[in-house]
Amino acid sequence: MTRNTLLGGVATAGLVVGMAGIGFADIRTGDSLVINGEIAMITEAPAPEFLQDRFSTIYSGWVFRTDETRAMQEDDFDNPAMLYVEQGLTAFETAMGTEGKSCASCHENAESLAGVRATYPKWDDAHGTVQTVEMQIIECQTERMGMAEPYGYDSQAMRNMASLIASVSRGQTVNVAIDGPAAETWALGEEVYYTKYGQLELSCADCHENNYGNLIRADHLSQGQINGFPTYRLKNANVNSVHGRFRGCIRDTRAETFAVGSPEFVALELYVASRGNGLTVEGPSVRN
Amino acid sequence: MKRQIMLAAGLVLAATSLQADVIAPNDVVANEYGEIAASLTGQPGDPKRGAEIMASRGAGNCLACHQVSALDEYAWHGEVGPSLDGVGARWDEAGLRGLIVNADTMFPQSIMPSFYRVSGYIRPGDAFTGKAAQGELSPLLAAQDVEDVVAYLMTLTDY
Numbered sequence: 001m002t003r004n005t006l007l008g009g010v011a012t013a014g015l016v017v018g019m020a021g022i023g024f025a026d027i028r029t030g031d032s033l034v035i036n037g038e039i040a041m042i043t044e045a046p047a048p049e050f051l052q053d054r055f056s057t058i059y060s061g062w063v064f065r066t067d068e069t070r071a072m073q074e075d076d077f078d079n080p081a082m083l084y085v086e087q088g089l090t091a092f093e094t095a096m097g098t099e100g101k102s103c104a105s106c107h108e109n110a111e112s113l114a115g116v117r118a119t120y121p122k123w124d125d126a127h128g129t130v131q132t133v134e135m136q137i138i139e140c141q142t143e144r145m146g147m148a149e150p151y152g153y154d155s156q157a158m159r160n161m162a163s164l165i166a167s168v169s170r171g172q173t174v175n176v177a178i179d180g181p182a183a184e185t186w187a188l189g190e191e192v193y194y195t196k197y198g199q200l201e202l203s204c205a206d207c208h209e210n211n212y213g214n215l216i217r218a219d220h221l222s223q224g225q226i227n228g229f230p231t232y233r234l235k236n237a238n239v240n241s242v243h244g245r246f247r248g249c250i251r252d253t254r255a256e257t258f259a260v261g262s263p264e265f266v267a268l269e270l271y272v273a274s275r276g277n278g279l280t281v282e283g284p285s286v287r288n
Numbered sequence: 289m290k291r292q293i294m295l296a297a298g299l300v301l302a303a304t305s306l307q308a309d310v311i312a313p314n315d316v317v318a319n320e321y322g323e324i325a326a327s328l329t330g331q332p333g334d335p336k337r338g339a340e341i342m343a344s345r346g347a348g349n350c351l352a353c354h355q356v357s358a359l360d361e362y363a364w365h366g367e368v369g370p371s372l373d374g375v376g377a378r379w380d381e382a383g384l385r386g387l388i389v390n391a392d393t394m395f396p397q398s399i400m401p402s403f404y405r406v407s408g409y410i411r412p413g414d415a416f417t418g419k420a421a422q423g424e425l426s427p428l429l430a431a432q433d434v435e436d437v438v439a440y441l442m443t444l445t446d447y
Contacts, residue, residue, distance in 0.1 A: 026367075195410060196397075196410065197410050197411050198409065198410070198411060198412060198413050199401070199409055199412050199413065199421075199425060199428065200401045200428075201392075201401060201402070201409065201410075202399065202401075206399045210399070211367075211368050211399075214366070214367040214368050215364070215365075215366050215367045215368075216352055216353060216366045216367075216368050217345070217349070217351065217352040217364045217365075217366050218363070218364040247418060250418070251413065251416055251417070251418035252416065253413075254412065254413045254415060254416060255410075255411045255412065255413045255418075256411040256412065256413045256414075256418065256419060256420040256421070257413070257418040
């Protein structure tokens with residue numbers, strides 16, 4: 001017998017006590033996030049239908065952070081990510097490429113792009129593929145602005161621009177489409193989400209679906225939602241992209257990661273974004 | 289030059305003979321319950337060293353997921369797995385060795401990593417670099433590390 005038979009009963013009891021921590025008890029619910037005293041966020045919402053058999057409530061990563069980290073996001077003057085938004089805005093209004101156009105030449109102002117972040121990644125008919133915000137930016141740069149060398153997918157300039165694009169959608173409800181032509185990509189993303197990668201054999205679900213609310217050493221596990229991206233991380237004092245975060249989490253399983261901008265990560269982004277349908281766009285948020 | 293090569297060859301020989309009794313990851317034999325009766329090294333485990341391996345982030349890092357009252361001197365015990373208090377009373381040595389070597393034989397699909405296994409992984413990496421593994425994988429813990437950890441777990445008889 002694996003366990004000493006006599007103590008079998010105790011073993012079961014011990015397991016139950018040990019597992020009591022997995023009751024998602026450590027989630028400080030009920031607080032509300034309002035930014036600049038005017039943008040009301042939805043940080044807890046009913047889980048989208050396709051998740052209902054697994055759990056009933058989705059939470060923004062904000063819910064899992066300390067009071068200090070939470071507070072930094074409540075006012076743009078305290079949110080260090082807004083400096084990167086400023087840089088993104090300058091770039092938005094600057095001509096680049098051989099066509100002599102800036103983003104503002106076609107999009108008037110950044111606010112005209114409100115709503116974009118809430119519905120991306122999104123199927124693009126002309127290209128026959130699901131596109132992320134970053135892919136869309138690269139498309140504009142190469143196909144409309146005449147830039148032979150567009151922003152790198154995870155470059156500082158790209159993360160600044162993505163922060164600007166997210167900021168103008170703050171407060172809008174995430175609502176990415178997962179059916180129709182996007183369905184195949186979504187299914188690939190789901191498969192990646194549940195695959196146990198690397199020598200530690202951990203899937204996204206192991207940490208963010210089955211253990212949110214629990215500590216893994218000193219880290220308080222969230223649901224791994226991406227409604228707050230780009231996120232300013234206190235850890236590296238910069239804004240971080242969705243794919244950068246995916247890469248870090250997979251690397252931590254002692255796995256060979258996928259590349260930023262790869263089809264696997266685009267699919268994973270669509271899938272993870274859809275798990276947050278019903279939360280609000282918070283990017284650029286503050287996390288540790 | 290020549291001398292260095294001879295020296296190196298000598299070292300390799302010494303290392304192999306030292307490891308003659310070590311059972312390599314792919315040669316470990318478990319019974320139908322996943323239990324492994326034989327020591328991986330033939331050497332008794334050192335419980336003190338086992339405790340250090342369990343706490344160290346660069347080694348077992350068992351505290352990432354488990355709470356252990358006897359290791360209270362180390363900060364931050366995780367909540368992902370059950371508390372290991374009393375585990376030495378609940379399990380026998382062969383069962384614990386089997387669990388540490390290959391957790392999946394005890395708990396299918398377990399989130400707990402297998403610490404003495406080198407195959408069957410999806411996209412294994414080169415440690416924590418994010419790059420593909422080069423050549424053969426090393427197990428997460430060495431054979432004697434596993435024995436030391438098992439020896440420590442056997443001391444955890446109090447609840």
